């Protein structure tokens with residue numbers, strides 16, 4: 224199925240500092256990824272097994288003591304637009320330093336759009352692609368740099384998708400996952 228093109232996955236900086244982290248995430252800071260939902264956890268597991276680049280990135284984030292919190296919209300108080308499939312919120316301090324990035328994935332909307340059960344291979348592929356885009360594409364560059372300057376952008380208006388930072392990163396993961404699937 225053709226997913227809507229991601230045009231604005233990054234939340235606005237002025238808004239970000241005010242985004243409260245879920246309480247459970249604050250209480251469980253171990254590891255570079257905190258995940259709230261079993262479908263998201265399964266996807267992360269597939270990406271971890273299938274992609275060396277993904278594994279290296281997570282190790283690098285862990286070594287820096289930074290992390291991404293990956294949740295469904297019901298776990299945050301963020302007023303997310305119901306039509307938005309996914310959004311990334313770097314949590315920045317006054318110096319634009321980023322130690323945590325909140326990634327919100329609207330699984331309910333994805334299911335509505337796809338019409339597939341969560342166990343369908345095509346649905347899993349869609350979730351994997353979204354996680355690769357949001358986490359590896361957007362969140363990890365913020366976390367590697369530790370700053371809002373690490374922003375890896377979506378395609379600009381008029382720019383070809385493959386010329387954009389985030390699509391290039393997403394494609395690295397998709398290639399590695401595809402290789403694994405064809406073995």
Ligand SMILES: [Zn+2]
Pocket residue numbers: 229230231232233356361376377389
């Ligand atoms: Zn994006």
